[in-house]
Amino acid sequence: MGKILSQLKGKIHLVLGNHDDQKVVKKLSHYFESVENMIVKNIDKQHLFLFHYPIEIGLTPNTYSVHGHIHGMPSRMINQINVGVDSIFTKEKVEFGNLIPEEILIEDLTKRKEEVLNQRRLLSEEK
Secondary structure (H helix, E strand, C coil), rough: HHHHHCCCCCCCCEEECCCHHHHHHHHCHHHHHHEEEEEEEECCEEEEEEEECCCCCHHHCCEEEECCCCCCCCCCCCEEECCCCHHHHHHCCCCCCCCCHHHHHHHHHHHHHHHHHHHHHHHHCCC
């Protein structure tokens, strides 16, 4: 595990998941800037919830669930982004061991924001 972690670049913040053993996490904690259950981050007026599992947060244009857990499956909701190491997003946009550049994430979020707004518009027209 340490061999893999040593290949990663940048400051690493571990978001704990369902298979993370506390003894192993403690042993490897020197690789991480922080170990959290969830991280809330704001980038370019976008509100991000970084959590192991996809969170359903409703159709909110500037709020997103950035997650893993579902492996190669796509996220179910428009404003969820699966950035797990084996996700389509990560495989298409980032080589293993590299950070996801904020500009790539923001570009994807901007596209999703338009989808969220269109979805909200369609729902309001149905009423």
